Amino acid sequence: MTIKANTRQVDGVTVVDLSGRITLGEGSTILRDTVRELLGRGQKKILVNLGDVNYIDSSGIGELVSGYTTVTNQGGQLKLLNLTKKVRDLLQITKLITVFDIFDEETAAVRSFT
Amino acid sequence: MKKAMPSTGRVEVRLESSLESVDLAEEMARRFAQAAGFSEEDLDKIGMSVREGLVNAVHHGNKYDTHKRAGLRLEMEGPNLVVTVTDQGSGFELAGVPNPLASENLLKQTGRGIFLMRAFMDEVEVRRLSPTGTEVRMTKHAVPTNGKEEQR
16 A cells, blocks of 8 residues: 545644555655645645554655645645654654654644644 | 565566566565564565665666666575665765765755665665666674674
């Protein structure tokens, strides 16, 4: 299975529920397209739920970073929710854990958006 | 791929320069390493390293050229797993690969493949092939070394 993305609105924040693998090809493309589509609709508060993502390769990491910089450059915020151990370890190794705002609880994550 | 892998010996394939080959190579490596007795955690590390190697080979090296092939060799050298990935691209200098952990590179979209291979495998060597191409040779130790935690 590659990846599925569903979006929902919670108190003005768009939560993107991802499931599957974010890897080079369809996985990273879906993530990129989802972020672009949200920005195109003016939705700049984006919470990416990675709870059902158990695999990300370097291309997937690159797409997360690209999404983060794109949203930030447009005056928005992109944050991460519910990292699995594998994904958290990857972000730790790549030092990106210091870049992203990461939450384990959705309500607190939604409330953190300004 | 469902074919059983030998726990020792060697598997060598030449793959099309496609994303399907990346998935296939990862699966082959995981099965080979599993048959050799590596832990689940190591299988993840080996699988991802092979994936990154194949992505480099078919994407950056061969640029999806249908006339070029990516090579994958899996073999046990004593207790160690040795993975060799080759491409037929124009090659690159390892010294020219920027450090993805440097603050100026942290937000770059690309450039983490070799870094992850080095993080997950015990040895990674890159060399240019003649007349063209690149070979990446990765080794995963199956026994404790230098007092490191046991891995299998």
